[in-house]
Amino acid sequence: MSPERPIRGDFWIALTENLKIAVRALRAHKLRTVLTVLGNVVAVMSVIAVVSIIDGLNTYVSEKILEQGLRVIYVAKFGLITDDDAWRLAAKRQDLTQFEAGALQDRMQLAGRVVAQAEANKSVRAGRTELRNVRVLGTTEGYQSVGKYETEEGRALEDSDISRRRSVCVIGSEVSEKLFPQVDPIGKSIRVAGHELLVVGTVVPRGNVLGQSQDNLVVVPLGQFEKMFGARRSLTILVSAIPGVDLERLSDEARVVLRSARHVPLGAPDDFAISTAETYMALYQTLTGGIFAGTIGLVAISLVIGGIVIMNIMLVAVTERTPEIGIRKAVGARRSDLLSQFLSEAVVLAFFGGILGVLCGIAFALLIRAVTPLPASIQPWSVAISLAVASSVGLFFGVYPATRAARLDPIVALRQE
Amino acid sequence: MSAGPSDNSALIDITDIRKVYEMGSTEVNALDGVSLHVRKGEYLAIMGPSGSGKSTLMNIVGCLDTPTSGSYKLRGTEIRERDDDELARIRNQEIGFIFQTFNLLPRADALHNVELPLIYAGRPAKERRERARGMLEMVGLGDRTHHRPNELSGGQRQRVAIARALVNGPSLVLADEPTGNLDSKTGLEIMALLDDISSRGNTVILVTHEEEVAERAHRIVRLRDGRIESDRSTRTAAPSPA
Numbered sequence: 001m002s003p004e005r006p007i008r009g010d011f012w013i014a015l016t017e018n019l020k021i022a023v024r025a026l027r028a029h030k031l032r033t034v035l036t037v038l039g040n041v042v043a044v045m046s047v048i049a050v051v052s053i054i055d056g057l058n059t060y061v062s063e064k065i066l067e068q069g070l071r072v073i074y075v076a077k078f079g080l081i082t083d084d085d086a087w088r089l090a091a092k093r094q095d096l097t098q099f100e101a102g103a104l105q106d107r108m109q110l111a112g113r114v115v116a117q118a119e120a121n122k123s124v125r126a127g128r129t130e131l132r133n134v135r136v137l138g139t140t141e142g143y144q145s146v147g148k149y150e151t152e153e154g155r156a157l158e159d160s161d162i163s164r165r166r167s168v169c170v171i172g173s174e175v176s177e178k179l180f181p182q183v184d185p186i187g188k189s190i191r192v193a194g195h196e197l198l199v200v201g202t203v204v205p206r207g208n209v210l211g212q213s214q215d216n217l218v219v220v221p222l223g224q225f226e227k228m229f230g231a232r233r234s235l236t237i238l239v240s241a242i243p244g245v246d247l248e249r250l251s252d253e254a255r256v257v258l259r260s261a262r263h264v265p266l267g268a269p270d271d272f273a274i275s276t277a278e279t280y281m282a283l284y285q286t287l288t289g290g291i292f293a294g295t296i297g298l299v300a301i302s303l304v305i306g307g308i309v310i311m312n313i314m315l316v317a318v319t320e321r322t323p324e325i326g327i328r329k330a331v332g333a334r335r336s337d338l339l340s341q342f343l344s345e346a347v348v349l350a351f352f353g354g355i356l357g358v359l360c361g362i363a364f365a366l367l368i369r370a371v372t373p374l375p376a377s378i379q380p381w382s383v384a385i386s387l388a389v390a391s392s393v394g395l396f397f398g399v400y401p402a403t404r405a406a407r408l409d410p411i412v413a414l415r416q417e
Numbered sequence: 418m419s420a421g422p423s424d425n426s427a428l429i430d431i432t433d434i435r436k437v438y439e440m441g442s443t444e445v446n447a448l449d450g451v452s453l454h455v456r457k458g459e460y461l462a463i464m465g466p467s468g469s470g471k472s473t474l475m476n477i478v479g480c481l482d483t484p485t486s487g488s489y490k491l492r493g494t495e496i497r498e499r500d501d502d503e504l505a506r507i508r509n510q511e512i513g514f515i516f517q518t519f520n521l522l523p524r525a526d527a528l529h530n531v532e533l534p535l536i537y538a539g540r541p542a543k544e545r546r547e548r549a550r551g552m553l554e555m556v557g558l559g560d561r562t563h564h565r566p567n568e569l570s571g572g573q574r575q576r577v578a579i580a581r582a583l584v585n586g587p588s589l590v591l592a593d594e595p596t597g598n599l600d601s602k603t604g605l606e607i608m609a610l611l612d613d614i615s616s617r618g619n620t621v622i623l624v625t626h627e628e629e630v631a632e633r634a635h636r637i638v639r640l641r642d643g644r645i646e647s648d649r650s651t652r653t654a655a656p657s658p659a
Contacts, residue, residue, distance in 0.1 A: 332509020
């Protein structure tokens with residue numbers, strides 16, 4: 001006998017053989033195979049579905065929110081407040097009034113327009129028809145430059161309407177359709193909180209954001225708003241940037257101007273809040289990040305359970321196929337041959353579960369896309385990562401059963417029938 | 418090859434081997450000092466009642482097991498202190514097994530079953546298929562290559578097993594009760610095939626408890642209680658080794 005190793009199968013022969021054996025073995029027990037990989041299916045499906053939904057949400061929200069006012073900062077009494085203590089502190093702040101709006105208007109170099117707004121949700125009536133929960137927005141001049149309020153019919157609010165606090169309004173398309181179906185709303189009047197307002201124009205439809213209509217809207221001069229609902233409320237001041245100025249510089253300048261106007265002592269925190277659409281996006285993304293982290297937890301649990309199930313079924317397979325192991329050993333299979341054979345089978349099993357999971361995840365994402373406005377889209381990286389992780393589960397949990405197979409004594413294995 | 422085997426050289430050179438099993442606290446001497454020499458091309462039958470140690474001897478000769486003490490040289494190479502992987506390689510290259518229960522892979526067709534030793538020898542797929550097909554033709558199953566074991570009769574299954582045993586050109590064919598699960602007519606056919614294989618120069622060792630099967634071999638070794646009871650030639654022409 002030659003002492004050196006004979007031409008042993010190169011790696012690819014072994015691999016293709018092992019894959020063939022694995023597929024044949026798994027096809028022999030179709031139902032068992034499917035049940036075994038359920039854990040992996042759930043895990044991979046969750047990853048694919050959640051990633052595609054979150055990605056869809058992100059796309060959607062950034063399109064819808066960022067398009068509203070990318071070039072605007074919002075100065076308000078309350079900004080983005082996420083906890084009680086911050087809220088209590090903010091509640092002690094002074095209201096923002098026309099005084100602050102005037103200060104910003106007068107002293108800021110980088111500001112395009114400064115617009116002060118107040119809003120309330122109120123009922124709106126025309127004749128016998130009443131609409132509840134309409135967003136009533138009181139605004140100063142220039143509101144069209146800080147938001148999407150293009151005129152569809154009639155005219156916009158003019159500076160004189162605003163400065164003279166006229167009882168006029170422009171209405172959103174939803175209000176128009178519901179209060180004046182098949183009638184031209186221009187020149188008609190509506191009643192808000194007992195005050196009669198003349199409709200002078202309508203606003204181009206702005207669509208939905210997260211299922212909420214943006215067209216359920218009545219815009220009135222701020223002075224008129226205060227006549228209707230009182231002046232004791234804090235305003236939101238919107239500041240647009242002049243060309244070439246980014247929102248960070250704009251925010252900085254607004255902060256300096258407001259602190260000096262309100263005599264905030266050096267070192268004391270701001271007694272107002274400045275935010276941008278991006279601030280809201282950032283908060284939103286922290287939120288979806290949290291959802292994603294929760295999913296990872298769920299996925300990890302499913303994978304461990306899935307892995308244990310795979311390990312058990314592989315142990316069953318090793319016991320069932322003890323005679324086969326004996327035969328293979330008798331004709332010359334080494335331990336490593338059987339180790340890699342059963343490891344391949346576990347990995348193929350887990351990978352198959354991953355594929356099923358990908359298909360279910362895609363189906364789920366498509367369903368979401370079909371029945372909701374979310375543009376849920378499959379992320380190739382999530383498919384790649386979850387398949388890789390699912391397969392490694394097979395590798396990891398396959399080691400023990402495969403080692404058992406590899407260590408079987410051929411005589412004992414052959415004796416078992 | 419170390420010994421450059423001529424027709425007269427020893428293929429199997431077993432000297433005073435013992436195999437001790439521990440059954441709880443007692444020790445069982447399955448083989449108790451057996452010496453056996455087999456030359457290349459011999460046709461040998463091993464007989465003995467159950468518990469005589471013939472299965473143990475068979476396993477050791479087939480490199481499925483190693484003796485507790487003594488020396489076993491196959492083609493001049495000491496087998497006793499080989500590790501698992503080396504024994505696997507020797508089984509793959511040097512030994513062809515034929516079992517009483519055929520021991521075919523149930524889910525694989527005849528061709529794949531015959532290919533099996535070549536897979537572990539690392540031969541490429543095309544060569545494997547050609548050699549396996551050739552072997553199946555030799556045992557008369559050229560038209561059954563894609564039948565699974567459960568689609569074949571007992572005799573056909575044993576023919577597949579014989580093809581598998583021979584496919585890698587072993588120096589030794591070991592048949593353990595090859596007719597034990599067959600009716601007598603089919604058994605005769607299988608024995609005729611084994612005779613034919615022997616006559617082509619293969620070394621064949623047969624384990625059986627049937628006298629008429631053993632009589633077909635050229636030499637009969639009888640075991641009892643782990644020792645060789647007798648060792649005789651069945652033909653006057655063939656010289657028995659000392």
